Amino acid sequence: MENAAIELKNITKRFGKVVANNNVSLSVQKGEILSLLGENGSGKTTLMNMISGIYFPDEGSIFIDGKEVVIRSPKDAFKYKIGMIHQHFKLVDVFSAAQNIILGYEDGESYNIKKVEEKVKEICDKYGFDINPKKKIYEMSVSEKQTVEILKVLYRGANILILDEPTAVLTPQETVKLFAILKKMKEDGKAIIIITHKLHEVLAISDKVTVLRKGEFIATVNTKDTNESELTEMMVGKKISLNIERNEPENTEKRLEIKNINCINREGVKLLDNISFIAQSGEILGIAGIAGSGQRELLEAIAGLQKLDSGEILYYNPKTGEIDNLVGKTPLQIRDLGVRLSFVPEDRLGMGLVGNMDIVDNMMLRSYRKGKTAFLERKEPKDLADTIIDRLKVVTPSTATPVRRLSGGNVQKVLVGREIAAAPTVLMAAYPVRGLDINSSYAIYNLLNEQKANGVAVIFVGEDLDVLIELCDKILVIGAGKITGIVDGRTATKEEIGLLMTKTDKIGGAENE
Amino acid sequence: MNSKTEHIKEPLFHITKRDQMIWYKQWIIRTIAILAALVVSGIVIMVLTKYNPLKVYAEMFKGSFGSSRKTWILLQNLAMLLCISLAVTPAFKMKFWNLGAEGQVLVGGLASAACMFYFKDSLPNAVLILIMLVGSIAAGIIWGVIPALFKAKWNTNESLFTLMMNYIAIQLVSFFIMVWVPSGSSVMGVINQSSEAGWLPIVFDQKYFLNILIVALLTAAMFVYLKYSKQGYEISVVGESQNTARYIGIDVKKVIIRTMVISGGVCGLAGFLLVSGTNHTISKELAGGMGFTAIMVSWLAKFNPVLMVITSFLIVFLQRGAGEIATAFRLNESVADILTGIILFFIIGCEFFINYKINFKKHKEVK
Numbered sequence: 001m002e003n004a005a006i007e008l009k010n011i012t013k014r015f016g017k018v019v020a021n022n023n024v025s026l027s028v029q030k031g032e033i034l035s036l037l038g039e040n041g042s043g044k045t046t047l048m049n050m051i052s053g054i055y056f057p058d059e060g061s062i063f064i065d066g067k068e069v070v071i072r073s074p075k076d077a078f079k080y081k082i083g084m085i086h087q088h089f090k091l092v093d094v095f096s097a098a099q100n101i102i103l104g105y106e107d108g109e110s111y112n113i114k115k116v117e118e119k120v121k122e123i124c125d126k127y128g129f130d131i132n133p134k135k136k137i138y139e140m141s142v143s144e145k146q147t148v149e150i151l152k153v154l155y156r157g158a159n160i161l162i163l164d165e166p167t168a169v170l171t172p173q174e175t176v177k178l179f180a181i182l183k184k185m186k187e188d189g190k191a192i193i194i195i196t197h198k199l200h201e202v203l204a205i206s207d208k209v210t211v212l213r214k215g216e217f218i219a220t221v222n223t224k225d226t227n228e229s230e231l232t233e234m235m236v237g238k239k240i241s242l243n244i245e246r247n248e249p250e251n252t253e254k255r256l257e258i259k260n261i262n263c264i265n266r267e268g269v270k271l272l273d274n275i276s277f278i279a280q281s282g283e284i285l286g287i288a289g290i291a292g293s294g295q296r297e298l299l300e301a302i303a304g305l306q307k308l309d310s311g312e313i314l315y316y317n318p319k320t321g322e323i324d325n326l327v328g329k330t331p332l333q334i335r336d337l338g339v340r341l342s343f344v345p346e347d348r349l350g351m352g353l354v355g356n357m358d359i360v361d362n363m364m365l366r367s368y369r370k371g372k373t374a375f376l377e378r379k380e381p382k383d384l385a386d387t388i389i390d391r392l393k394v395v396t397p398s399t400a401t402p403v404r405r406l407s408g409g410n411v412q413k414v415l416v417g418r419e420i421a422a423a424p425t426v427l428m429a430a431y432p433v434r435g436l437d438i439n440s441s442y443a444i445y446n447l448l449n450e451q452k453a454n455g456v457a458v459i460f461v462g463e464d465l466d467v468l469i470e471l472c473d474k475i476l477v478i479g480a481g482k483i484t485g486i487v488d489g490r491t492a493t494k495e496e497i498g499l500l501m502t503k504t505d506k507i508g509g510a511e512n513e
Numbered sequence: 514m515n516s517k518t519e520h521i522k523e524p525l526f527h528i529t530k531r532d533q534m535i536w537y538k539q540w541i542i543r544t545i546a547i548l549a550a551l552v553v554s555g556i557v558i559m560v561l562t563k564y565n566p567l568k569v570y571a572e573m574f575k576g577s578f579g580s581s582r583k584t585w586i587l588l589q590n591l592a593m594l595l596c597i598s599l600a601v602t603p604a605f606k607m608k609f610w611n612l613g614a615e616g617q618v619l620v621g622g623l624a625s626a627a628c629m630f631y632f633k634d635s636l637p638n639a640v641l642i643l644i645m646l647v648g649s650i651a652a653g654i655i656w657g658v659i660p661a662l663f664k665a666k667w668n669t670n671e672s673l674f675t676l677m678m679n680y681i682a683i684q685l686v687s688f689f690i691m692v693w694v695p696s697g698s699s700v701m702g703v704i705n706q707s708s709e710a711g712w713l714p715i716v717f718d719q720k721y722f723l724n725i726l727i728v729a730l731l732t733a734a735m736f737v738y739l740k741y742s743k744q745g746y747e748i749s750v751v752g753e754s755q756n757t758a759r760y761i762g763i764d765v766k767k768v769i770i771r772t773m774v775i776s777g778g779v780c781g782l783a784g785f786l787l788v789s790g791t792n793h794t795i796s797k798e799l800a801g802g803m804g805f806t807a808i809m810v811s812w813l814a815k816f817n818p819v820l821m822v823i824t825s826f827l828i829v830f831l832q833r834g835a836g837e838i839a840t841a842f843r844l845n846e847s848v849a850d851i852l853t854g855i856i857l858f859f860i861i862g863c864e865f866f867i868n869y870k871i872n873f874k875k876h877k878e879v880k
Binding site: 058303304305330331332335343345347349350351352353354355356357361364365366368369374375376 | 741742743744746749750753754756757759760761762764872
């Protein structure tokens with residue numbers, strides 16, 4: 001048998017007491033695509049970081065073309081023609097694509113950007129990339145930046161490519177394009193490992209699947225012999241149904257009305273461009289869009305954290321029947337008006353919670369002002385912490401554990417639990433399931449559905465279009481700060497939303513495509 | 514690429530992060546560090562001075578506890594260092610790097626001295642002391658709040674700002690000494706030597722007792738303030754994440770200014786205690802670098818006021834001991850500084866071993 005392009009044997013890596021990888025083995029042949037499948041925290045990225053020289057394994061060995069190697073640094077990895085495309089791009093914004101590609105590369109030749117550009121063009125033609133090597137990074141869309149990252153490793157002659165969650169930032173259309181390129185590389189004899197947790201992508205692109213669960217190696221199977229439910233079972237460890245329930249909205253009434261809001265930043269870029277919509281009670285309103293299209297600004301504007309240049313945000317108070325304009329008010333003033341607004345921000349530990357504080361102190365964030373004395377009252381927050389831990393099954397040693405020590409799913413449960421405990425009438429959640437395992441994600445969906453049934457107006461910013469379509473009653477699509485469409489969650493298709501998401505891309509800036 | 518024949522070795526060791534270590538193990542490591550520091554210092558002493566290190570250590574100990582007077586001086590120094598450390602702590606907890614404690618103490622002391630100089634015997638002592646106290650705290654607050662205002666309004670860098678305020682304070686003190694001392698000497702003598710106006714009263718026959726008592730009370734108050742008050746909680750939130758603070762509706766600017774009022778105010782108080790309770794005069798060296806040493810004290814204690822009693826004791830003990838051996842053995846002061854440096858190096862360095870583990874090469878040869 002031909003030697004595998006890369007083979008890992010019995011790799012173990014520990015961080016303190018935590019075993020990130022336990023006895024994991026896998027191999028990839030030349031001209032083969034392997035999916036590394038597993039939930040967040042299952043050790044996929046750790047494993048790949050050991051191949052690319054960022055971590056060093058505690059035990060086990062790595063073989064390249066049948067020879068045992070030791071990879072101590074990214075430089076070593078590069079020597080063995082291993083290239084990793086990270087989830088977070090590592091590019092210099094003010095440099096052109098070609099400049100970024102050549103940056104830090106020692107090939108013994110003198111710097112000649114013309115030559116580099118020519119060589120980049122060659123690679124592009126070979127695999128079907130579509131990019132202008134002279135274009136500056138800051139002018140590029142996310143998918144173009146990713147292309148530059150891939151070109152960077154190809155330029156250096158990588159034969160083994162590792163892509164960490166490459167589709168997380170792409171629209172459905174861009175994903176299709178990426179997959180076509182991956183297939184061409186495969187035909188060219190490259191060994192490709194793609195890290196992902198999206199099942200349909202695994203089935204669409206890979207030849208083999210290696211499944212990890214909580215750092216343990218579960219199995220390697222041929223893609224053609226398996227299916228979605230089997231893979232899920234391997235990934236999660238038990239059978240679960242992948243359907244999100246969606247009840248018909250009941251007793252809907254106007255709760256929040258956004259009227260022509262505009263927000264322009266210092267550089268004169270319109271972050272929010274004349275946005276208007278209505279959020280109704282008893283309904284889940286989804287917001288879809290490429291990351292950074294104004295979702296954050298929109299939610300923060302409603303929460304009183306983002307200054308607006310014009311427009312109105314009207315809150316219809318269900319108790320008094322009054323209508324209040326929230327624009328220009330601080331979060332505290334909004335609360336004093338009796339507006340029960342809960343907000344699960346995207347940045348959980350940097351905004352929603354304080355990582356170094358324990359669960360009780362984090363519960364207090366919303367309520368610490370209660371009481372007339374100058375001193376804190378920790379009993380109620382403690383009770384709330386106990387209730388949330390119990391009801392949402394938060395795994396934690398105690399309520400005195402700093403939240404940064406909890407896993408992503410548990411952090412999110414603490415945050416969502418606290419926000420829901422405030423009995424909101426409007427609940428905004430930005431990417432509430434990002435980084436969560438399947439079970440935790442479904443727990444969060446159920447909580448949102450519960451709130452909907454309680455008559456809360458739920459606003460849900462999501463990135464997984466499949467989930468948005470399954471969960472939301474209405475989906476608002478946003479592109480470059482503009483609403484590009486509002487669709488019905490029950491009838492919309494992924495492709496339709498994907499098209500709406502990129503619609504402003506052409507108007508908004510780049511001359512790409 | 515297949516013909517790689519060079520001998521590749523595993524790295525000699527690699528470093529991994531530890532989980533939280535059990536508290537007693539942490540203290541074992543710290544004790545080992547202190548012992549190791551003593552051994553290394555001993556070797557240095559032998560090589561440099563040819564004295565018996567044990568004798569030197571005994572002398573060091575005597576420097577702090579050799580007589581009841583020396584013990585009181587130790588306690589007084591400890592109290593002052595602790596007081597300034599308490600002052601910088603709320604700011605540091607808020608991640609506002611107040612490097613200006615030195616200057617805030619100086620202007621506090623200057624205010625006290627000015628009251629003593631100008632009011633002399635015209636006021637009853639109790640009233641004078643009260644005015645001095647208020648004046649010192651106010652001066653400290655002004656010195657602390659100026660950088661805070663700039664930080665809140667224009668987001669200026671507080672480290673540079675507070676640092677530069679120190680030099681203004683030093684010049685200000687020099688200026689007033691020039692005005693007050695007719696002979697033109699740059700040294701101010703004891704103020705109100707005969708009337709003792711504006712001197713803190715001697716309680717229980719001990720000159721420093723009142724100072725120590727005030728700082729002890731302040732320690733308890735600061736501990737409670739930081740841990741159990743709403744304002745203390747706000748300080749922690751702002752320090753950890755300004756975004757979170759904004760998110761829950763904390764007025765970040767207000768908290769920054771309020772906290773610097775406290776920080777500067779306590780520094781001013783320290784200045785008052787130094788002038789009214791200790792020195793009865795003013796000089797440029799009033800704070801004597803304590804404004805900077807306090808930063809170390811505060812950090813070593815991880816901003817816990819009660820632990821700061823221990824860390825400031827450690828530092829004062831080392832300084833007193835170092836001074837003692839310098840005179841007893843007629844050594845250069847620098848030798849004492851070297852010893853202090855070695856000991857602090859070990860104590861701070863051992864934190865690395867508490868947080869990280871070193872994995873050595875396995876006994877396996879890679880072919």
